[in-house]
Amino acid sequence: MKALVMTGVKKLEVENDYKKPEVKPNEVLVHTAWAGICGTDKALYNGLPGSADAVPPIVLGHENSGVIAAVGSDVQDFKVGDRVSVDPNIYCHKCFYCRTSRPELCEHLDAVGVTRDGGFAEFFTAPEEVVYHVPDNVSLEAAAVIEPISCAAHGVDLLETHPYQTTLIIGDGFEGQLIAQILKSRGVKEVTLAGTVDEKLENNKKHFGFKTINNIKEPDAIKPDSYDIVVEAVGLPKTQEQAVEAARRGGQVLMFGVGNPDSEFKVNTYKVYQKQLHIQGSFINPYTFEDSIALLQSGDVDPLPLISNVLDFAHVEDFVSGKLGNISKAIVKVAGEDA
Secondary structure (H helix, E strand, O other), X not given: OOEEEEEEOOEEEEEOOOOOOOOOOOXXXXXXXXXXXXXXHXXXXXXXXXXXXXOOOEOOOOEEEEEEEEEOOOOOOOOOOOEEEXXXXXXOOOOOOHHHOOHHHOOOOEEEOOOEOOOOEOEEEEEHHHEEEOOOOOOHHHHOOXXXXXXXXXXXXXXXXXXXXXXXXXXXXXXXXXXXHHHHHOOOOEEEEEOOOHHHHHHHHHHHOOEEEOOOOOOOOOOOOOEEEEEEOOOOHHHHXXXXXXXXXXXEEEEOOOOOOOOOOOOXXXXXXXXXXXXXXXXXXXXXXXXXXXXXXXXXXXXHHHOOEEEOHHHHHHHHOOOOOOOOOEEEEOOHHHO
16 A cells, blocks of 8 residues: 655655555554644654654554544444544553543553554554544545644633633644634634734634734734733744733633743743733643534534645655645645545
């Protein structure tokens, strides 16, 4: 089968005779339709950790959708021909964190497209426990990004939301745009999306009616002490500091953006105390796939206007290496809707 294989740091190779995986009793074989490209894939390509370490050679692609091509002997809830999406994160169910209802912190996390081959291939396998049916009114293209929606949903779940709240998302990347939609679906009074790419911000204003701040690089672009909820979706020290400053008294700050492992940001501890801030991190997507599918099915979240680039295997490296700029979201067409 054809696959895009990460053979080393900053090395991606298209292989036409990559071995098709064999299905274990508790697994399904998925014929890949679409696979999303994530910022985590960029990190893994550059030798940085994702939710776990990726050891080459490995097929990346933890965002995916497809059609079941085969099922293992112990599989009960799926059959050949079912349209599916796969939650990449496989928990051990035995460690301290799994046994205290915090599986996202699992000490033995396994992940499709990170520690085992994923969706940048014509076929991949996954345990039945992480496979989800895609509703008939949701395209496989949209289903390919259920995983990033589920990460955004987990972040919003960590917040206490109310109709009176004003909210600010710093960062106009794909996750920031999804978080804005999910916050709107929670009924908050006002959603403002702040970023640096005019086209993305205008697109969000047009499709979803968000307020926008178009140049967060300007010193006074974001007013301090102004928002009940601030989501930092960039991962840079400067924007992390902006997030804390932008929160009003009693505010919540969600640190969602993935920073460099060596990065640090400064915080005025007196302001945290005086404003009684709640600062929260967010990691992956524990059991938020069902909610994310429901958001797609209802139309409360629509990722399709955010997808800016459809690539083939040969051009994925252009994206993860940074040659392609100003991308809202890139996905790979493997078999497409004909999977």
